[in-house]
Amino acid sequence: MATKLPRVPVLIVGMGWIGGIIAAELSKQGIKVVGLERGKPRSTEDYYMVHDELRYAQRYELMQDLSKETITFRNTSKMTALPMRQYGAFLLGEGLGGAGIHWNGQTYRFLPYDFEIRSKTIERYGKKKIPDGMTIQDWGITYDELEPYFYKFEEVAGISGDQEQAAMVGKRSKPFPTKPMTKTPMIKMFEEATKKLGYHPYMMPSANLSEQYTNPDGITRAPCQYCGYCERFGCEYGAKADPVVTVLPVAQKSGHFELREYANVTDILHDGKKATGVKYVNPLTGQEYEQPADVVILASYVFNNVRLLLTSKLGKPYDPNSGTGVVGKNYAYQTNGGSATGFYDDKQFNLFAGAGALGMEIPDFNGDNFDHSDLNFIHGAGIRISQTGLRPIANNSVPKGTPTWGKDFKATSLKYANNYLTVAAQGSSMPWRHHYLDLDPTYKDAYGKPLVRITFDFEEQDRQMIAFMADKTEAIMKEMKPSSIGSSKELGPFNIVPYQSTHNTGGAIMGSDPSTSVVNNYLQMWDAENVFVVGASAFPHNSGYNPTGTVGALAYRAAEGIAKYLKSGGSLV
Amino acid sequence: MAEQQKEQPPSGSRRQFLKYSGTAIGGLVVGGVIGGAITGGFNKKKPAANAPTSPQTGTQPAADYNHATMYFNQRQLQITQAATERIFPKDDNGPGANDLGVAYYIDHQLAGHWGFNAREYRMGPFVKGEATQGDYQSINRNEVFLLGLTAIDNASQKKYQKGFTDLADEEKDAILTSLEKGDIEVINGITGKSFFDLLRNMTLEGVYADPLYGGNVNMEGWKMRNYPGNQMSYAKIVGEDAFAKTNPLSLHDHLATH
Known part of the structure; x- marks a missing residue:
């Protein structure tokens, strides 16, 4: 029998970036918040022995224990989905701070084009440009509306970047809070090459912190040491912004926040119109709890936000045959490929040194920054060089x-x-x-709940885009004058075995129409006004950028909405 | 720290650095790490204390109590040694897999949680799908490895009427090549190719993982490629054109100096 606990005003499921941001924002206003995290507590103390490639990068120390729960995958609905038994294409974070601990820190804003992708594509190229079956839709919010929230996240995390406005990306109201990272020799080579080709390079916006910084909450952090252990690792200096060194201490200091680790939410309890709370289990003791709440916020990773809605039967599940329903719709990923590698016979670089977000990018072939009239694809890619620190097991x-x-x-x-x-x-x-995402009919997690099932493949759109980008990356590499070049122009079917990107998106998407989206532009659920589903699960498509900057902006937007909702109730739009 | 990087906290900086680094986590200071960053300046390293070298190879520790098996029997150890040495042979650049302790590394890994697939999804049904769907076997990784070693030995007997460890280098390479091509079956649909990939990956891990795991003896794997191992800061050199050749440090050094 579940132990029934006293009712709380705000309950958050998952304590990564989103949970941390919302907890900090609400608890600062004196609102009582309970945060549930299914994994273990974490602090920078845990990273004393973090420069260990085998333990963290090869054996996935910071990732979710797949023996308890994974996802299943198939390329098409004609195949039988099988469980992802070991890590490959993407990595699932777990524990306090979630995936916000093991990220690289590349903190972009999506383009103005992204938020109005359908309207703008039709406006420029006509309806025929969008192929049959491609379900792009506007986000129900514009870049200009989201701009203040982008800045809020950047200010709290101390994002480092060029102090001048970059070309071809969304206009900033204020410069980045800290100066750009160090321009290394390879970045200078990339800058020179891309400028020569007429492109518009800018320093990669970085959460690695270029200089000591005190954020508006009074949190001071030390600068990045370029040690080369960012992605898949935690930062022992607290230089890489993560929830544990930025937003969670603020929530904890407020006196209005209670964090419960080892609390794995298995059900959202609801009456069909509103959530009444959640049920969770302590994975160590097996003890079950029922936690009533006025507002429930889903802030776990993409897959679990969607899975909890589906297993709890909240919202209308998406049906790919009729194209109706919404929960599970518009699952998207990141299309990586078309890179060019240059080998230098007579030039050595300090490749062992680096930081997760040390690099440079050009915006010229991202979004709709170039003419697609004669191209068989829409959108594009960020073309970049990065110096993340090449560790010896994985880089040969x-x-x-x-x-x-x-x-x-x-x-x-x-x-x-x-x-x-x-x-x-x-x-x-x-x-x-x-x-799309739905529930697997066969495979279950450690608690007997169905796993989430991914049906996804790369499409002709993706293959055309990668072939196009491969020409561009090769041309840039040539300008950087290596002794020889290797490049990959081809994109096969999506394969879950090799690592590609932990940028999974969609399934609980935002929009302005309840029949085509799960949440409104405050991330408030259309079908249950006291449930907010926040994260990259809300992206109707994925851009050619890392998602965390946009996730952070949406979290601040949601926090504002939740505070409003607590006062006024009802739909916020 | 302040001596190394202009952007560091101003004067009184060591104490400041400690303070600031701890601020965000509620005053807790990660003593060893920060201490390492301050005192372990770049290019200012002493060699590992416990790594005497022999004049013959320049790489063999006098006694390494880590080098005994916790999983393999003697034959399995020998086949692993023979195979990994062909994957990463001794040459003019430096030691090969054997001198680097790779077979002991593999043995230790297979005996532990990774060998038993402890943090992987192991619920059935185990069904063979498309290649894009990944591994589907119910057999543990450490069992696959032993079956793979047996398959190597059997293939050697069949082709050369000798065990794998008695083959000439070219013969060993021929067996490994057929394994890589998938011509040798291990068991129950597991191709030699899957086993070969496991063997190759584990060889590279044993060459380049921190020496605490039993391979990369005396950091010789790192030295061959000028990898500095566990350093606390590259802030001073990351922007420089010159290659910063640095004596490597291990996690043991990190622990031992604090």
Whole structure:
């Protein structure tokens, strides 16, 4: 029997960036908030031995324990989905801070085009530009409306970037709070090459913190040491912005926030119109609890936001056959490929040094910043160079034709260990009617609940885009004058085995129409006014950028909406 | 710290740095880490204390109590040694897999949680799907490895009427090549290719993981590629054109100096 606990005003499921931001914003206003985190507590103390590639990068120390729960996957609805038994294409965070702990810190804003993608595409190219089955839709909010929330996130996290407005991206109301990261030799080479080609390079906006910084909440953090252990690692300096070193201490200091770790939410309790609370289980003791609440906020990763709605039967599940229903709709990913690697016979770089968001990008082939009239795809990719710190187990690139083991492999991989650079394309991912999330009919988690099932594949749109980007990355690489170049122009079917990107999006998307979206532009659920579903699950498509900046902005937007809702009730739009 | 980087807190900076680094986590200071950043300046390293070298190879520790098996029997250890040495052979650049302790590394990994797939989804049904859907086997990784070693030995007997460890280098390479191509079956649909990929990946891990895991003896794997290992700060050199050749440090050094 579940132990029934006293009612609380605000209950948050998942204590990563979103949970942390909302907890801090509401508790500062004196609103009582309870945060449930299913994983363990974390602090910078835990990262004393963090420079351990095997433990963190190869064995996924900070990631969700897949023995308890995973996802299932198939390329098309004709296939039987199978469980992702070990990590591959993407990594699921767990524990206090969630995926906000192991991220790189690349903190972009999506483009003005993204938020009005359908209208703007039709406006420029006509309706025919959107192929049958591609379900792009406007987000129900514009870039200008979201701008203050973008800045709020950047200010709290101390995002480092160019102090001048970059070309071809959304206009900023204020410069980045801190100066850009150090311009390294490879970044200078990329800058020179892209300028020569007429492009508009800018320093990658970074949560790694270029200089000591005190944010508006009075949190002071030390600068990045460029140690080269960001992605998949926690930052022992607290230099990389994460929820544990930014927003959670603010919530905890307020005296109005209660954090409960080891609290795995299994059900949203509701009466069909409103949520009444949640049921959760302590994974260590097996004890079940029922926690009544006035407002329930889903702030877990994409898959669990959607899964909780589906298993709790809240909202209308998406039906790919009729195209109706909304929960699970518009699952999208990130289309990576078309990179160019240059090998230098006579030039060494300090590739072991770096930071997760140390790099430079051009906006020229992202969004609708270039003419798509004669192209068989819409949107685009961010083309970039990054210096994240190449660790030796995972990074042994050799020129094409080199054996993958033995004497020649050894000699060649050692020769080029510090002598290669990659220009990469991070491509957008459009939603399709037949790409979606639902519940798996066969496979269950440790509590007997169905796993979420992903039906997703790359499309011709993606292949055309990657081929186009491959030409651009190769041309830039050529300007950087390597001894030889390797490039990949082809994009196969989506394969869950090799790591690609932990930028999964959609399934509980935002919009202005309840028949085509799960939440409104305050992330408030159309079908249950006291439930807010926040995160990249709300993205109707994924852009050619890392998602966290936009996730952060949406979290601040939601926090404002929740505070309003607590006062006035009802639908916020 | 302040000596190394202009952007650091101004004077009185060591104490300030400690203070600021702790602020965000409620006053807790990560003593060892911050201490390392302050005292362990760049290029100012002493060699690991417990790493005597022999004149013959320059790489063999005098005694390494970590080098015993917790999973393999002797034959399995020998086949692993013979195979990994062909994947990452000793050459003019430096030691190969054997001198780096790779087979012991693999043995230790297979005996632990990773060998038993402890943090992976193991509920059935185990069904073979498309290649895009990944691994579907119910057999643990450490069992696959032993079956793979047996398959190597059996293939050697069949082709050369000798065990794998008795083959000439070219013969060993021929067996490993057929394994890589998937021509040798391990068991129940597991191809030699899956086992070979496991073997190759674990070899590279054993060469380059921190020495605390039993491989990368005396950090010789890192030294061959000028990888500095566990350093606390590159703030001073990250913007420089010159390659910063640095004596590596391990996690052991990090612990030992604090």
